[in-house]
Amino acid sequence: MDHFPTNWGRPRNDAFDAYNTYPFHVRPDNGPRDAFADNVQRTQQPIVTGTSVLALKYKDGIMMAADCLASYGSLARFKDIQRLHEVGKFTVIGASGDMSDYQYLQTTLDELLISEEITAADGHSLGPVEIHEYLSRLMYGRRSRLNPLWNSILVGGVKDGKSFLAYVDLLGTTYSSSTLATGYGAYIAQPLLRKAVEGREMDIDENEARKIMTDCLRVLFYRDARSLNKYQIATVTDSGVAISPSMELGTQWGFAEGIRGYGAQTQ
Amino acid sequence: MPGTPSIQRPTQHQFNPYSDNGGTILAIAGADFSIIAGDTRQSEGYNIQTRYAPKVFRLTDRAVLAVNGFAADGNMFVKKVKQRLEWYRHAHAKDMPLRAIARLIQTMLYAQRFFPYYVYNILGGIEEDGSGAVYSFDPVGSYERETCRAAGAAQSLVQPFLDNQVYFKNQVPPPGRAHPTHLPLRDVLDIVIDAFTSATERHIEVGDGLEMYIVLAKGRTLQGVEAAQEISARTDGERVFVLRRDLKKD
Numbered sequence: 001m002d003h004f005p006t007n008w009g010r011p012r013n014d015a016f017d018a019y020n021t022y023p024f025h026v027r028p029d030n031g032p033r034d035a036f037a038d039n040v041q042r043t044q045q046p047i048v049t050g051t052s053v054l055a056l057k058y059k060d061g062i063m064m065a066a067d068c069l070a071s072y073g074s075l076a077r078f079k080d081i082q083r084l085h086e087v088g089k090f091t092v093i094g095a096s097g098d099m100s101d102y103q104y105l106q107t108t109l110d111e112l113l114i115s116e117e118i119t120a121a122d123g124h125s126l127g128p129v130e131i132h133e134y135l136s137r138l139m140y141g142r143r144s145r146l147n148p149l150w151n152s153i154l155v156g157g158v159k160d161g162k163s164f165l166a167y168v169d170l171l172g173t174t175y176s177s178s179t180l181a182t183g184y185g186a187y188i189a190q191p192l193l194r195k196a197v198e199g200r201e202m203d204i205d206e207n208e209a210r211k212i213m214t215d216c217l218r219v220l221f222y223r224d225a226r227s228l229n230k231y232q233i234a235t236v237t238d239s240g241v242a243i244s245p246s247m248e249l250g251t252q253w254g255f256a257e258g259i260r261g262y263g264a265q266t267q
Numbered sequence: 268m269p270g271t272p273s274i275q276r277p278t279q280h281q282f283n284p285y286s287d288n289g290g291t292i293l294a295i296a297g298a299d300f301s302i303i304a305g306d307t308r309q310s311e312g313y314n315i316q317t318r319y320a321p322k323v324f325r326l327t328d329r330a331v332l333a334v335n336g337f338a339a340d341g342n343m344f345v346k347k348v349k350q351r352l353e354w355y356r357h358a359h360a361k362d363m364p365l366r367a368i369a370r371l372i373q374t375m376l377y378a379q380r381f382f383p384y385y386v387y388n389i390l391g392g393i394e395e396d397g398s399g400a401v402y403s404f405d406p407v408g409s410y411e412r413e414t415c416r417a418a419g420a421a422q423s424l425v426q427p428f429l430d431n432q433v434y435f436k437n438q439v440p441p442p443g444r445a446h447p448t449h450l451p452l453r454d455v456l457d458i459v460i461d462a463f464t465s466a467t468e469r470h471i472e473v474g475d476g477l478e479m480y481i482v483l484a485k486g487r488t489l490q491g492v493e494a495a496q497e498i499s500a501r502t503d504g505e506r507v508f509v510l511r512r513d514l515k516k517d
Contacts, residue, residue: 044282140339143284144382167316171286172339175309175317186314 046098046150048072050083051226052185053094054216055154056197057178058204061163061237062156064092065213067221068246069228070099076228084234086241088113091128091157092234093135096182097170098150105149108138128157128164128236132174140172152182157236181216184224189216206235218249285337285385286311289472291419292322292333293462294391295433296399298449299484303331303391303401304459305419306467306514307476309338318475318516325498326352327362329505330392331480332372335419336406337385344384348372365392369402369410376408383407387418393505397484421466421473428465432458452481453491460512467514477512 048070055064070078083102084094087109095102112134117125126134132155142148148170156165166176178201179193196212197204204212213233221227229249235242292305305322308315323333324345332348334341351371355363363371369390376384388404403416415433417425430436433455435446450458459479467474481495483506489495495508 136339140343143339146282146284148282148284171284171337172343173286173288173311173316173337174339174342175320177317177319190314 046101048077048099049226050081050096050099050102051224052181052183052189052220053083053096053152053154054185054189054193054213054220055094055156055165055180056193056204056209056212057163057165057201058197058206058209059202060206061158061235062092062165063206063209063213064094064154064156064234064236065217065231066094066096067217067228068230068232069226071226074225076226079228079230080246082232082243084232084243085109086234086243087131088117088126089240090125090159090236091131091155092236092241092243093131093156094154094182094234095151097152101149101151102153105135105138105151105153109134127159128155128166129159131155131157132164132166132168136168136172136174139168139170143170143172154180154182156234157241158238161238163236184226185216185220188220188223192216192219214249218251221249221251286339287336287385287420288316288338288341289420290322290335291417291421291425291463291466291470291473292335292387292389293415293417293425293429293459294333294389294401294403295415295429295450295455295459296391296401296413297452297455299393299397299399299487300452300455301331301391301393301399301401301482302452302455302459302479303333303389303482304463304477304479305333305335306463306473307478308472308474308514310472313471315475321478323478323480324349325480325507326368327392328499328501328507329362329482330365330368330390331482331507332368333389333391333418335387335389340384341386344375344386344388347375351375364395365390365400365402366394366412368392369412372402372404373408373410376404376406380407389416389418391480392482393484399482399484417462421470424466424469425462428462429458452489456481456492456510463512463514474514475516477514479510479512481508481510482506483508 050070053066064084066083068080069076070081084092085106086092135153139149150170152169154167165180167180168174179197181190193216217231221229229251230246232246233244289310290306290308294303303323307319309317309320322335326332334345352363372388383406385406390402394400401413401416402410403413404410415429417429440446463477485504495510497508499506
């Protein structure tokens with residue numbers, strides 16, 4: 001019951017507030033209120049995070065790679081996490097950033113696929129272009145409500161003979177390119193990828209693409225303190241999506257023996 | 268400070284919904300044409316995100332829109348403008364006139380006055396009287412019709428150059444003659460290309476590729492710029508062409 005008569009609308013007779021002198025802005029608002037509104041938590045910073053995702057276009061389609069680590073700050077917390085995810089028959093996504101937001105996205109996309117492909121069953125299926133458009137609208141919508149999903153996501157796939165590779169992040173920023181890298185990889189791996197791939201996408205076979213990828217992952221493992229030497233590689237080609245089991249990176253630390261510090265320390 | 272509470276809140280890291288994706292756009296109007304151009308680099312900080320992300324979009328056969336600033340807002344804004352123009356087409360069985368598109372853009376921008384699209388818009392095309400026109404906007408919708416305008420990362424490099432080359436500022440005409448009131452298409456194209464190659468030299472956020480949209484008034488031809496690719500829906504009215512050039516990638 002609203003006990004403020006001014007909120008009841010125009011009175012039946014003009015005995016009360018005949019000239020609407022009660023200013024609108026001071027009328028008390030007694031509408032229904034969410035008692036918990038002040039306590040709703042929004043993602044203000046990522047907590048459990050994944051580091052770089054790399055992707056490139058090659059002759060047969062696209063290749064994407066990510067390591068298996070989910071960090072809790074500087075703690076290597078979960079060391080067998082899948083950061084590459086198959087969406088439908090033509091698409092793979094890879095996420096860096098907050099892993100719980102990423103798991104929410106996986107659920108959302110799986111539900112989308114159920115309603116759009118299985119329930120509809122109209123013979124139409126979602127390709128990488130549609131998945132990327134959906135994700136970018138979702139991410140931009142969330143950032144516009146100042147409640148972002150704290151991720152940078154790569155979307156890649158092949159459908160109807162066309163390969164597609166694009167990026168979307170927590171701001172809703174999107175772009176497309178023949179090589180992509182998120183997070184630290186944008187600084188360290190992207191220059192290497194561009195040098196190896198740009199302009200010769202159609203000359204690179206799967207073996208060479210794998211070599212380029214593992215080389216980049218190795219450099220990242222050497223230089224990115226939030227990375228791991230366990231990784232997965234996904235390929236999307238005309239014959240579908242294939243996500244590898246987790247593999248170990250071969251690393252070489254023999255040179256460390258000879259290092260005697262930097263700068264003044266020479267001994 | 269007197270009157271301020273003595274209890275200080277801890278400083279919180281606040282989510283910033285905006286970013287700056289660099290790049291530069293530019294438009295120049297001629298007597299019966301107009302040119303709208305933009306580079307294709309999209310960057311964030313020192314990172315080049317991609318070498319090809321278009322900033323210039325054909326709206327109708329007589330209107331082209333260039334957007335610069337925060338790329339996510341820009342793409343969303345262009346998407347919404349295109350949708351409004353499609354609705355107009357379905358309602359009235361014709362394309363919206365340029366000056367009406369300009370007013371539409373102003374209302375769409377001002378509608379977001381308290382959570383603005385972080386985007387500088389330049390609209391170019393052909394007015395209903397057949398003259399070339401350029402409209403420039405600020406992020407919240409202030410706009411005016413002009414002859415030429417540059418916006419974006421290298422605005423401060425390009426606009427003075429345009430003032431000098433298009434408006435003939437600080438130039439003295441030869442004795443007994445006046446400055447031309449309108450420049451020919453070929454000259455304007457050269458000015459645009461020079462503006463972007465120069466901006467590429469001196470600004471790190473400009474480069475990779477250049478897209479120039481040429482809008483021609485009804486009945487006028489390209490006259491010597493035949494390399495341009497036509498993208499107009501009809502060829503019996505105003506026509507739109509694209510011309511692409513490489514810019515330095517470093």
